Amino acid sequence: MASQAVTPQSVDFSAWYNEIVYKADLCDLSPVRGCLIIKPYGYELWEAIRNGLDRRFKATGHQNAYFPLFIPESFLKREAEHVEGFSPELAVVTIAGGKELEEPLIVRPTSETIIMESFKNWIQSYRDLPLLINQWANVVRWELRTRPFLRTTEFLWQEGHTAHATFDEAEAETRQMLDVYADFAVNDAAIPVIKGRKTEREKFAGALHTYTIEAMMRDTKALQSGTSHNLGQNFAKAFDIKFLDESNQLQHPWTTSWGLSTRMIGAIVMTHGDDKGLRLPPKVAPYQVVIVPIYKNDDEKGAVLEAVARLQAELAATNIRLYVDRREGLSPGFKFNDWEMRGVPVRLEIGPKDVQNGTVALARRDIPGKEGKQFVSQSGISAKVNELLTEIQANMLKQAADFRDANIHDVQSYDDLKAVVEKGGWGRGWWAGSNADEGRIKDETGATVRCLPFDQPGGAGKCFFSGQSADKIALFAKAY
Amino acid sequence: MASQAVTPQSVDFSAWYNEIVYKADLCDLSPVRGCLIIKPYGYELWEAIRNGLDRRFKATGHQNAYFPLFIPESFLKREAEHVEGFSPELAVVTIAGGKELEEPLIVRPTSETIIMESFKNWIQSYRDLPLLINQWANVVRWELRTRPFLRTTEFLWQEGHTAHATFDEAEAETRQMLDVYADFAVNDAAIPVIKGRKTEREKFAGALHTYTIEAMMRDTKALQSGTSHNLGQNFAKAFDIKFLDESNQLQHPWTTSWGLSTRMIGAIVMTHGDDKGLRLPPKVAPYQVVIVPIYKNDDEKGAVLEAVARLQAELAATNIRLYVDRREGLSPGFKFNDWEMRGVPVRLEIGPKDVQNGTVALARRDIPGKEGKQFVSQSGISAKVNELLTEIQANMLKQAADFRDANIHDVQSYDDLKAVVEKGGWGRGWWAGSNADEGRIKDETGATVRCLPFDQPGGAGKCFFSGQSADKIALFAKAY
Numbered sequence: 001m002a003s004q005a006v007t008p009q010s011v012d013f014s015a016w017y018n019e020i021v022y023k024a025d026l027c028d029l030s031p032v033r034g035c036l037i038i039k040p041y042g043y044e045l046w047e048a049i050r051n052g053l054d055r056r057f058k059a060t061g062h063q064n065a066y067f068p069l070f071i072p073e074s075f076l077k078r079e080a081e082h083v084e085g086f087s088p089e090l091a092v093v094t095i096a097g098g099k100e101l102e103e104p105l106i107v108r109p110t111s112e113t114i115i116m117e118s119f120k121n122w123i124q125s126y127r128d129l130p131l132l133i134n135q136w137a138n139v140v141r142w143e144l145r146t147r148p149f150l151r152t153t154e155f156l157w158q159e160g161h162t163a164h165a166t167f168d169e170a171e172a173e174t175r176q177m178l179d180v181y182a183d184f185a186v187n188d189a190a191i192p193v194i195k196g197r198k199t200e201r202e203k204f205a206g207a208l209h210t211y212t213i214e215a216m217m218r219d220t221k222a223l224q225s226g227t228s229h230n231l232g233q234n235f236a237k238a239f240d241i242k243f244l245d246e247s248n249q250l251q252h253p254w255t256t257s258w259g260l261s262t263r264m265i266g267a268i269v270m271t272h273g274d275d276k277g278l279r280l281p282p283k284v285a286p287y288q289v290v291i292v293p294i295y296k297n298d299d300e301k302g303a304v305l306e307a308v309a310r311l312q313a314e315l316a317a318t319n320i321r322l323y324v325d326r327r328e329g330l331s332p333g334f335k336f337n338d339w340e341m342r343g344v345p346v347r348l349e350i351g352p353k354d355v356q357n358g359t360v361a362l363a364r365r366d367i368p369g370k371e372g373k374q375f376v377s378q379s380g381i382s383a384k385v386n387e388l389l390t391e392i393q394a395n396m397l398k399q400a401a402d403f404r405d406a407n408i409h410d411v412q413s414y415d416d417l418k419a420v421v422e423k424g425g426w427g428r429g430w431w432a433g434s435n436a437d438e439g440r441i442k443d444e445t446g447a448t449v450r451c452l453p454f455d456q457p458g459g460a461g462k463c464f465f466s467g468q469s470a471d472k473i474a475l476f477a478k479a480y
Numbered sequence: 481m482a483s484q485a486v487t488p489q490s491v492d493f494s495a496w497y498n499e500i501v502y503k504a505d506l507c508d509l510s511p512v513r514g515c516l517i518i519k520p521y522g523y524e525l526w527e528a529i530r531n532g533l534d535r536r537f538k539a540t541g542h543q544n545a546y547f548p549l550f551i552p553e554s555f556l557k558r559e560a561e562h563v564e565g566f567s568p569e570l571a572v573v574t575i576a577g578g579k580e581l582e583e584p585l586i587v588r589p590t591s592e593t594i595i596m597e598s599f600k601n602w603i604q605s606y607r608d609l610p611l612l613i614n615q616w617a618n619v620v621r622w623e624l625r626t627r628p629f630l631r632t633t634e635f636l637w638q639e640g641h642t643a644h645a646t647f648d649e650a651e652a653e654t655r656q657m658l659d660v661y662a663d664f665a666v667n668d669a670a671i672p673v674i675k676g677r678k679t680e681r682e683k684f685a686g687a688l689h690t691y692t693i694e695a696m697m698r699d700t701k702a703l704q705s706g707t708s709h710n711l712g713q714n715f716a717k718a719f720d721i722k723f724l725d726e727s728n729q730l731q732h733p734w735t736t737s738w739g740l741s742t743r744m745i746g747a748i749v750m751t752h753g754d755d756k757g758l759r760l761p762p763k764v765a766p767y768q769v770v771i772v773p774i775y776k777n778d779d780e781k782g783a784v785l786e787a788v789a790r791l792q793a794e795l796a797a798t799n800i801r802l803y804v805d806r807r808e809g810l811s812p813g814f815k816f817n818d819w820e821m822r823g824v825p826v827r828l829e830i831g832p833k834d835v836q837n838g839t840v841a842l843a844r845r846d847i848p849g850k851e852g853k854q855f856v857s858q859s860g861i862s863a864k865v866n867e868l869l870t871e872i873q874a875n876m877l878k879q880a881a882d883f884r885d886a887n888i889h890d891v892q893s894y895d896d897l898k899a900v901v902e903k904g905g906w907g908r909g910w911w912a913g914s915n916a917d918e919g920r921i922k923d924e925t926g927a928t929v930r931c932l933p934f935d936q937p938g939g940a941g942k943c944f945f946s947g948q949s950a951d952k953i954a955l956f957a958k959a960y
Binding site for chain 1: 508510511512515516517518519520523524526527543544545546547548549550551552555567568569570571572573574575576577578584585587594597598601602613617618620622624634636
């Protein structure tokens with residue numbers, strides 16, 4: 001294992017991130033431009049995300065299915081805005097089985113089009129609705145600039161695709177799935193996301209409305225962490241999907257789509273990480289507890305490992321995910337640093353004196369140094385650790401929410417916004433600007449409207465940019 | 481729902497299969513040549529397979545990771561036999577981000593090459609070994625003739641890739657993973673597979689040894705259902721992977737790979753299905769129990785649905801996977817046929833008389849007609865159903881094993897084999913033939929060596945084909 005010195009966040013957050021994802025063993029570089037190798041530790045984190053979401057999808061009546069990786073070029077062209085949105089990013093298969101293909105195949109950048117083609121066959125009557133499908137898949141977007149987990153040429157995600165009899169039902173589904181994302185983000189990933197609507201400028205290509213959960217990273221930049229789209233009848237019309245309604249009239253259904261990707265790994269890293277490494281919320285951590293045995297000779301080793309085995313069995317019985325670091329030839333201090341780098345929420349240290357005294361040292365990753373360390377009795381360790389994990393989960397959410405709230409500033413004028421963005425933070429203000437206004441702000445400050453939050457003050461005010469009367473506040477920030 | 485009439489197996493097994501996978505709602509045709517859409521019912525079956533295997537992989541110390549979909553063309557060419565084996569089947573990305581790529585990218589047909597490139601970086605010393613990695617992924621092989629689940633252009637699978645310090649360790653891993661596959665096939669999928677070694681002619685391109693589990697389908701054709709390869713040092717040498725051993729010598733590690741795919745869905749369908757549809761083993765069935773309420777009017781409906789809700793709650797409490805068919809406007813008889821088509825192991829029928837008498841009718845899918853139906857008390861239904869599921873699981877394995885054993889015939893001569901193959905069945909005989917002999921037998925009879933079974937009689941005999949002395953028996957069959 002290499003040296004664990006990391007560029008501090010305060011010096012260069014971007015460098016910190018780019019170092020830490022590799023040092024914490026989440027991923028590795030690949031020989032394919034813009035593609036990442038997700039290493040076992042990173043993949044376990046993804047499995048926790050996937051399982052947390054999949055459970056929620058199934059509980060809300062969705063079923064998984066699988067559609068082809070390849071999309072005929074002509075499909076993508078059917079929805080005009082959609083093809084325009086994705087064209088520059090496509091990877092195209094032109095040769096297969098040794099021959100040039102008559103029609104090139106696109107490696108899916110998202111699956112709306114090919115799934116709509118199936119929906120056309122599956123939907124005949126109102127009895128076939130709602131149709132609630134989800135897919136776990138890899139997708140490819142040929143991005144020019146890539147960063148581990150945040151923007152990669154190939155990434156893993158889920159994409160939900162549903163069809164409904166009415167606009168209202170589709171809208172309710174779109175909002176429900178945003179709530180599912182937010183519930184996962186807040187309660188499992190300890191990320192206090194803000195739910196809101198995207199502006200016309202920022203919405204998905206081909207959507208009526210796009211809803212988003214936006215998270216604040218430790219550098220105060222925003223990360224869009226999941227989106228849910230009400231696609232109206234746009235795709236249903238483009239793909240000629242029709243159903244007989246209860247009064248025997250032919251109608252186009254209303255469709256939605258929603259996606260969350262391996263980007264969530266980046267969100268977890270940048271919401272919680274510090275200069276010592278990752279800090280993983282217990283609910284998604286591959287290991288919730290690491291046990292580091294401490295000994296100097298074989299006598300001590302025997303006694304310590306015996307006690308470790310006992311504690312391990314007791315903790316495992318309560319389904320705590322746990323790793324015992326039995327590696328030889330590495331000092332306890334090295335191991336402590338290593339597990340702090342990997343962000344394990346609780347470290348349990350046990351040496352010969354602890355064996356004698358029936359004690360154990362517990363160090364929590366969310367509170368640094370001595371303040372986060374306690375010495376407790378070995379008896380009742382499971383209850384104690386479970387309690388501590390719950391406490392850490394809650395505390396990490398609170399820390400992130402406090403940080404977020406301290407870095408959102410009300411703005412009354414464009415100068416205010418410029419100052420906020422320059423200093424680092426999100427600007428919140430009344431907004432009635434146009435697409436062009438958003439474009440100008442982006443060009444001049446680098447900030448975009450992250451969302452029009454669902455949580456609004458009510459009433460009306462004066463748009464900080466245009467001076468016009470506004471009935472919504474917007475959140476502006478630089479974003480990943 | 482369309483008519484459920486199916487071509488009988490005895491009339492045309494191939495037609496039976498091609499109809500049933502669609503009628504049972506496992507899959508749908510896709511607009512992309514050779515690619516399948518896996519519908520929710522089929523995908524749930526795949527999830528059961530995936531979960532059953534993933535649990536076993538983790539229990540034997542393997543970790544999941546994820547490698548890029550694309551493989552640089554040059555990588556594939558490094559191992560000579562490997563590229564020769566896959567060249568005709570490749571799908572090639574030549575354009576990405578609007579530009580022609582300098583080096584074309586192959587959509588992975590399997591990931592040995594790109595994973596070995598990582599192993600080169602991850603393996604330095606004997607302490608890094610064994611390295612035990614698995615990947616769940618989609619792969620693409622541009623097959624000319626495709627059949628749902630059995631051979632599709634894109635398919636889902638897992639591919640394990642491991643590296644070891646010695647030949648013996650690699651060989652033990654290769655055999656262990658075949659045992660894992662066999663354990664899943666026999667105990668979860670109720671498929672009595674035969675474990676064995678592939679001949680030189682049939683082994684994987686680039687492997688030292690290939691082991692296989694072979695299953696007999698209801699038409700007596702063989703289906704290779706999972707393979708495990710000892711790759712020797714071939715890939716380690718081709719990718720220049722080296723490690724310092726305990727005596728400080730540089731060595732090439734020994735690698736293995738092993739894969740099982742959505743083909744297993746086809747194996748389950750063709751091992752157990754009958755003229756009424758699928759028959760799914762309880763351990764992998766998306767629904768283990770379906771409840772069909774029977775009523776003629778609203779009074780009856782109220783009473784019946786109340787009893788159904790009670791039974792549902794009681795069964796769900798024991799984690800039985802269950803579906804209540806509350807669909808309106810469909811007769812009970814239609815529903816019975818529909819769930820028989822989908823292969824649900826246990827059907828529970830409840831009507832007004834059952835409500836009065838506190839009874840319920842239980843029909844098991846593995847025993848047709850009245851013989852498989854019983855009327856039992858509602859009290860203690862969970863215990864009864866759980867017992868029945870266990871019994872069905874065991875009975876389906878026995879039925880399949882009996883069928884298999886009745887259709888394997890010892891052969892003393894080539895004429896014997898021809899007769900067996902013509903009649904439908906597997907030939908088992910002493911074998912000392914050459915690659916060319918195998919080729920001739922294939923050309924003349926359509927049968928190939930499925931494997932040299934691990935379970936050998938011992939001793940020696942006379943090769944039924946060449947007349948030479950042989951110390952192994954081989955299994956010959958037509959195969960999918």
